[in-house]
Each structure stands twice: as C-alpha cells, then as structure tokens.
Amino acid sequence: xxxxxxxxxxxxxxxxxxxxxxxxxxxxxxxxxxxxxxxxxxxxxxxxxxxxxxxxxxxxxxxxxxxxxxxxxxxxxxxxxxxxxxxxxxxxxxxxxxxxxxxxxxxxxxxxxxxxxxxxxxxxxxxxxxxxxxxxxxxxxxxxxxxxxxxxxxxxxxxxxxxxxxxxxxxxxxxxxxxxxxxxxxxxxxxxxxxxxxxxxxxxxxxxxxxxxxxxxxxxxxxxxxxxxxxxxxxxxxxxxxxxxxxxxxxxxxxxxxxxxxxxxxxxxxxxxxxxxxxxxxxxxxxxxxxxxxxxxxxxxxxxxxxxxxxxxxxxxxxxxxxxxxxxxxxxxxxxxxxxxxxxxxxxxxxxxxxxxxxxx
Amino acid sequence: xxxxxxxxxxxxxxxxxxxxxxxxxxxxxxxxxxxxxxxxxxxxxxxxxxxxxxxxxxxxxxxxxxxxxxxxxxxxxxxxxxxxxxxxxxxxxxxxxxxxxxxxxxxxxxxxxxxxxxxxxxxxxxxxxxxxxxxxxxxxxxxxxxxxxxxxxxxxxxxxxxxxxxxxxxxxxxxxxxxxxxxxxxxxxxxxxxxxxxxxxxxxxxxxxxxxxxxxxxxxxxxxxxxxxxxxxxxxxxxxxxxxxxxxxxxxxxxxxxxxxxxxxxxxxxxxxxxxxxxxxxxxxxxxxxxxxxxxxxxxxxxxxxxxxxxxxxxxxxxxxxxxxxxxxxxxxxxxxxxxxxxxxxxxxxxxxxxxxxxxxxxxxxxxxxxxxxxxxxxxxxxxxxxxxxxxxxxxxxxxxxxxxxxxxxxxx
Numbered sequence: 001x002x003x004x005x006x007x008x009x010x011x012x013x014x015x016x017x018x019x020x021x022x023x024x025x026x027x028x029x030x031x032x033x034x035x036x037x038x039x040x041x042x043x044x045x046x047x048x049x050x051x052x053x054x055x056x057x058x059x060x061x062x063x064x065x066x067x068x069x070x071x072x073x074x075x076x077x078x079x080x081x082x083x084x085x086x087x088x089x090x091x092x093x094x095x096x097x098x099x100x101x102x103x104x105x106x107x108x109x110x111x112x113x114x115x116x117x118x119x120x121x122x123x124x125x126x127x128x129x130x131x132x133x134x135x136x137x138x139x140x141x142x143x144x145x146x147x148x149x150x151x152x153x154x155x156x157x158x159x160x161x162x163x164x165x166x167x168x169x170x171x172x173x174x175x176x177x178x179x180x181x182x183x184x185x186x187x188x189x190x191x192x193x194x195x196x197x198x199x200x201x202x203x204x205x206x207x208x209x210x211x212x213x214x215x216x217x218x219x220x221x222x223x224x225x226x227x228x229x230x231x232x233x234x235x236x237x238x239x240x241x242x243x244x245x246x247x248x249x250x251x252x253x254x255x256x257x258x259x260x261x262x263x264x265x266x267x268x269x270x271x272x273x274x275x276x277x278x279x280x281x282x283x284x285x286x287x288x289x290x291x292x293x294x295x296x297x298x299x300x301x302x303x304x305x306x307x308x309x310x311x312x313x314x315x316x317x318x319x320x321x322x323x324x325x326x327x328x329x330x331x332x333x334x335x336x337x338x339x340x341x342x343x344x345x346x347x348x349x350x351x352x353x354x355x356x357x358x359x360x361x
Numbered sequence: 362x363x364x365x366x367x368x369x370x371x372x373x374x375x376x377x378x379x380x381x382x383x384x385x386x387x388x389x390x391x392x393x394x395x396x397x398x399x400x401x402x403x404x405x406x407x408x409x410x411x412x413x414x415x416x417x418x419x420x421x422x423x424x425x426x427x428x429x430x431x432x433x434x435x436x437x438x439x440x441x442x443x444x445x446x447x448x449x450x451x452x453x454x455x456x457x458x459x460x461x462x463x464x465x466x467x468x469x470x471x472x473x474x475x476x477x478x479x480x481x482x483x484x485x486x487x488x489x490x491x492x493x494x495x496x497x498x499x500x501x502x503x504x505x506x507x508x509x510x511x512x513x514x515x516x517x518x519x520x521x522x523x524x525x526x527x528x529x530x531x532x533x534x535x536x537x538x539x540x541x542x543x544x545x546x547x548x549x550x551x552x553x554x555x556x557x558x559x560x561x562x563x564x565x566x567x568x569x570x571x572x573x574x575x576x577x578x579x580x581x582x583x584x585x586x587x588x589x590x591x592x593x594x595x596x597x598x599x600x601x602x603x604x605x606x607x608x609x610x611x612x613x614x615x616x617x618x619x620x621x622x623x624x625x626x627x628x629x630x631x632x633x634x635x636x637x638x639x640x641x642x643x644x645x646x647x648x649x650x651x652x653x654x655x656x657x658x659x660x661x662x663x664x665x666x667x668x669x670x671x672x673x674x675x676x677x678x679x680x681x682x683x684x685x686x687x688x689x690x691x692x693x694x695x696x697x698x699x700x701x702x703x704x705x706x707x708x709x710x711x712x713x714x715x716x717x718x719x720x721x722x723x724x725x726x727x728x729x730x731x732x733x734x735x736x737x738x739x740x741x742x743x744x745x746x747x748x749x750x751x752x753x754x755x756x757x758x759x760x761x762x763x764x765x766x767x768x769x770x771x772x773x774x
Contacts, residue, residue, distance in 0.1 A: 078685040085685070085743075241768060248761045255754040262747035265683040 634659025
C-alpha cells in the first residue's frame with residue numbers, strides 16, 4: 001500500500017511538484033496554547049460549507065425556481081424523494097450552523113488579534129466571506145417560496161430601496177421589477193447557486209492560501225509569555241494530529257446536523273400568496289435580527305435623513321470599520337494590545353445578542 | 362330652441378346652491394337668530410342631503426327666501442309651513458315620487474317609496490290617524506337627513522336595527538299594538554347581527570327581511586321566500602322536501618320553525634337527530650319515518666365529524682413532530698367541505714342524500730388519518746436511523762480520540 005502511495009506521489013511530483021505539498025504538510029505545525037480551541041472553528045465553517053455545496057447540488061436535482069413550482073418542488077423533496085427530507089433539512093440547518101460558526105470564528109479572530117500584521121488580507125477575505133455567507137442565507141431563504149420567506153424578502157429588499165439616489169435602482173435590480181415576483185425568485189436563485197458560490201470559491205481559495213502561507217496566529221499575550229520565557233513555545237503537527245482533531249469536530253457536527261434534521265425537520269410553511277396580507281410577527285432569519293430590531297427603534301427622521309436609511313448608513317459604516325480594523329488597530333501588529341478594540345468587540349457582541357433577544361421577545 | 366335653452370339655464374340656476382349664486386337665504390338668517398326649536402333647522406341644515414344638493418328651506422316649506430320680512434312666510438308667497446305628522450309622507454312624496462325631478466339629482470334614484478309606504482303597516486295606520494307610527498322623518502331624521510350610504514345616517518345598514526328598535530323595543534310606546542318588543546334584543550344575539558358587527562354590510566338587518574318603506578311582517582307562507590333571497594340553495598332544497606307540503610298543511614312558517622326568527626343563532630349538529638337539543642324531535646316521535654331519517658342523518662354527520670377530528674389530531678401530532686403533511690391537510694379540507702355540504706343537504710330531510718356526502722367525506726378522512734399515521738411511522742424510523750448514525754459517529758469519534766492519544770503518548774522505553 002505504501003509502495004503504491006509512493007509511486008502515485010512520485011508520478012504526481014514529476015508533473016506538478018506534488019512532493020512539495022506533502023513536504024509542506026509534513027512540516028506544517030499548529031501552535032498549542034490555552035486558546036487553541038478557537039482554531040477549530042475555521043475548519044468547522046469550511047466543513048459546513050462543503051456540506052452546503054453537496055446538499056445544495058442534490059437539491060438542485062429536484063428544485064424548480066418558478067413561483068408555480070418552487071414550493072411544490074421543495075414539498076416533493078420533503079415528502080416523496082427518498083431521504084429528500086434529510087438533504088433539505090441538513091441544508092437548512094447546516095446553513096444556520098455555518099453562519100453561527102463563521103461568526104464564532106470571526107469574533108475569536110478579533111479577540112485574539114489574529115488580524116494584526118501580516119494577516120490583514122486574511123481578515124479582509126474572511127470578512128468578505130462572512131458577508132457572502134449572509135448573502136447566501138438571504139437569497140436561499142426565498143427559494144422555497146413560502147409565506148414567511150416571501151414577506152421577509154419584501155421587507156429586506158424594501159430596506160435597500162430606502163437608500164437615496166441608488167435605492168430605487170437597487171430595489172429593482174434585486175427584485176427584477178417593482179415587486180417581489182417570479183423574477184425575484186429566478187434572480188435570487190441565480191445569486192444563490194451561481195454568483196455567490198463563484199465569489200465564495202475565489203475568496204475561500206485566497207483565504208485558505210493566506211492561512212497556509214502565514215500559518216496560525218499566536219495571540220499577543222501568549223507570544224509575549226513565550227518571548228519572556230514564561231511559557232514554552234509548544235506546537236503540534238498539522239498532519240495528522242490537528243487534522244484528526246478537526247475530523248473529530250466534523251463528525252460531531254455531522255451528528256448534531258443529523259439529530260436536528262431528524263428531530264426538528266426544517267419547516268416548509270405555506271405557499272406564498274403575493275395578494276395575501278403580511279402575516280403578523282414577521283421577522284428575518286436570526287442573523288439579521290439585530291439589524292431588524294435596531295431599525296425598529298430608529299425614528300422616521302434622523303436629522304435630515306430617512307430613519308431607515310440612517311440605520312443602514314450606520315450599519316454600513318460599522319461594517320466598514322470592522323473590515324478595516326487591522327489598519328485602524330495597527331498597534332496590535334507591534335504587540336501592543338489596546339483595550340479599546342477589545343471593548344469595542346465586547347460591545348458589538350453584546351449589542352448583537354441583546355438586540356436579537358429583544359427582536360424575539 | 363330658445364325655450365329649451367331658457368329651460369336649461371333655469372334648471373342649472375336651480376341646481377346651483379343659493380349661497381353659491383350669491384343669494385341670501387332669509388329663512389336661515391332669521392332662524393339662526395331665533396332660540397330653541399325654531400333655531401334647530403338652521404343649525405343643522407348645512408349637513409342635510411337636500412342642502413348639499415342645492416335645495417333651500419323654501420323648496421320644501423314654500424315662502425320667499427329673498428324677503429327678509431315676515432312676509433316671506435305669507436301664504437301668498439306659497440308658504441306651506443311645517444306639515445302635520447299625517448301629512449309628512451305626502452309632503453316628502455311631492456318630490457320623491459316625481460321620477461323626472463328625482464333623476465335630476467341621481468339617475469338611479471327610486472321614486473316608489475311613498476307608494477310602498479302606503480302598503481306598509483306604518484302607512485296604513487297613519488292613514489287611519491295613528492300618529493305614533495313611523496313616517497319618513499322618524500327614520501330619516503329631519504333637516505339633517507343624510508344619505509343611507511353615510512355611516513352616520515340612522516338608515517345606514519349598520520344603524521337600521523337601532524333605528525327600528527327606537528320604537529319597536531320600547532314596551533311602553535308599543536303598548537296596545539299587541540306585538541312583542543324583544544325583537545331587537547333577540548336580533549342582537551343572532552348570527553346576522555354578529556356578522557354585521559364584524560363589518561359585513563351584506564349581513565341582514567331588519568329591513569332586509571321586512572322591507573323598508575313597505576315594512577310588513579312576513580306572513581307564514583312567505584318566510585321561505587324571504588330567507589331564500591339570500592339562502593337560495595337551502596330554500597330550493599326545502600321546496601323539494603317533504604316538509605314543504607307538511608308545513609303548508611299545518612300552517613307552519615318554514616325556516617323559522619327550526620331556526621327561529623330574530624334570534625337566528627349559528628346552527629349546530631345537535632339540532633339534527635332525536636337528542637335533547639334536537640329540533641326534529643319537537644315534531645317527530647319514535648317509530649315515525651321522519652324520526653328514523655333524523656336519527657340517521659345525525660349519525661351520518663357525527664360519523665364524518667368524528668372521522669375528521671381523528672384525522673386532524675393525527676395530522677396535528679405529525680406536524681408537531683416536524684413532519685410534512687400539508688398534502689394530507691389539503692385533502693382533509695375537502696372532507697370538511699363534504700361535512701358542510703352534508704349539513705346543507707339536511708334540508709332535503711332525506712338521510713340518503715346526507716349519507717352520500719358523509720360517506721365521501723369519511724373516505725377522505727380515513728385516508729388522511731392513514732397519511733398521518735404513516736408520517737408518524739416515518740418519524741419513528743428516522744429517529745431509529747438517527748440513533749444508529751449517532752452511535753456510529755460516537756464510536757468513530759472515540760476511535761479517533763484513541764488514535765490521537767496513541768500517537769501523542771510518549772514512546773515506551
């Protein structure tokens with residue numbers, strides 16, 4: 001077996017230097033310290049993304065993106081296709097878990113200052129991936145064409161329409177017309193299965209390349225302790241030690257996904273009726289709740305701006321600051337940890353949690 | 362040609378409100394300065410439909426609105442004054458029975474109110490000199506009359522019952538007429554009043570069944586016709602039923618016999634059959650064909666109702682378990698439709714007609730119940746599969762853990 005493996009590797013090495021990859025893996029190490037556990041969330045997010053791709057491809061075999069057929073095709077998958085219920089429920093649950101682990105990954109990177117020089121690009125590609133993942137969630141939510149999804153999309157796209165000058169154009173571009181119709185469904189389907197996956201693959205490749213190139217970041221506190229000789233610089237080989245631990249986590253995630261799908265199959269709801277009034281208590285997916293709740297608190301007019309636009313402007317500015325944090329907190333690159341940025345992170349996390357809880361109240 | 366033009370100009374002049382023509386109305390000017398009852402018309406007339414349509418006090422009461430002396434009210438100037446109660450219908454009818462005149466204001470305006478009124482109990486009694494009965498102004502108001510489409514009007518569909526109740530629910534006022542005064546209280550408990558209160562203005566009020574200007578209580582023979590104007594299908598079934606001839610023979614008032622009249626509550630299945638709440642048992646006794654039919658119809662309805670409830674409970678449990686049973690739910694809705702149709706068919710008073718539909722519905726409810734059971738079975742299979750998968754996953758994780766430990770344990774010396 002080892003001989004066959006060696007011969008295959010040798011064949012590949014002669015063609016594109018595969019030996020260097022093996023060499024890289026052999027020597028790649030992962031730092032070991034009290035925060036090592038947070039390293040697993042990036043891999044977990046990647047694993048869930050792969051699950052999304054695989055289950056998404058299977059759903060594509062049956063899904064039909066038209067207002068007349070979308071709901072019925074998902075219903076058919078849930079009731080008639082063998083294991084269709086499992087595939088669709090896993091796809092929906094996995095999407096939510098992926099967004100959750102992506103947020104955990106992002107905040108762990110933030111609090112451990114892993115964005116500091118020279119990993120600014122890793123942070124930026126990661127943040128863009130997080131926005132894409134939320135875009136996947138928003139576009140995929142409409143695809144079953146059920147009542148909740150229909151009205152949530154209506155509200156969500158209306159927000160885009162409140163932006164001055166380009167708002168109207170953006171709304172028509174997103175909806176494919178003035179209203180949420182079959183054109184919106186086709187458009188969202190296109191975003192969900194072609195545009196966003198294309199962009200995500202590109203960014204993911206860049207993100208992974210940067211991670212491999214720069215290695216795992218050691219938190220400044222640990223780095224300092226090692227520098228001062230208070231702590232030994234420990235590490236473990238990436239292959240197989242870290243990878244096996246990663247796989248353990250992936251198996252656990254698979255178990256959780258299976259349990260959620262079997263015990264709480266993802267609801268289908270009722271077919272969207274564009275002429276029906278919006279149901280009471282309509283709200284977006286949990287990861288948009290903090291924005292939704294904030295917009296509810298903002299008055300109709302803020303100075304000279306429309307309230308909704310002022311809210312979106314504030315969120316846009318906050319997101320821009322968040323993406324640019326490696327450049328703003330450039331002192332972290334020199335090992336100087338400022339409490340302000342840690343406090344800002346705690347505030348952001350607390351704000352999101354409190355606002356989401358208030359929205360669900 | 363000239364004459365036609367002059368006539369047209371005069372008509373246009375007449376239709377322009379006095380104020381708009383720049384004229385002063387001496388009636389309003391003087392009455393506004395008066396006190397009490399005499400000032401009242403001047404205060405409220407600007408809201409009146411007549412004023413809104415450009416008519417003046419003088420158009421009804423005569424006199425000269427351009428004369429600001431008391432001469433304005435001289436008979437020589439055509440002053441008629443206020444009519445006596447017995448004169449009111451004719452007073453209004455001078456215009457309202459004139460189709461040509463009324464069509465100047467509304468091409469669809471009716472002009473038969475007076476002739477209808479004369480056929481009503483109110484009209485007949487007024488002719489006999491009974492001034493307690495309703496004349497036009499008692500229902501429509503006076504000097505502040507609003508169109509019936511205005512929700513503030515006493516003749517608006519939402520207010521008609523209260524308007525009629527003003528007299529008909531007053532036991533003291535109605536004393537001597539020998540008719541009950543609880544109609545309004547009973548109507549308020551009815552499904553008709555409930556529907557109207559919910560904003561459905563097509564729901565019946567007093568005038569829907571009794572008529573408005575020609576208000577007459579429906580006679581025994583006309584009851585199915587009155588109810589049948591809305592409940593067409595029920596009336597057709599009743600017409601063809603054996604009850605039609607039997608009720609006529611016994612001089613019983615059709616629909617009202619079982620459903621009552623003013624207090625028409627939502628019917629329940631217990632009314633059918635021979636139980637304590639049954640209306641059939643009021644007439645039919647054991648051993649009669651009608652009794653057997655009633656008993657059979659009640660059993661048929663109960664069987665379907667129970668079948669639907671059973672299927673509904675099973676589907677509910679399946680839904681709470683997260684199973685997708687919307688197709689079965691949709692099918693069960695058609696069993697419910699069969700139950701509704703079977704309830705309608707009760708008015709054939711023929712058990713076979715009811716059973717036809719209840720059997721059809723029962724078949725559907727059984728099928729959907731089975732679909733619910735199959736979904737629950739599927740749920741159990743999934744959970745068992747999950748158990749097996751979880752055990753496999755835990756074993757694999759355990760194996761990986763042991764492998765890592767083995768790899769990372771220090772080599773034995």
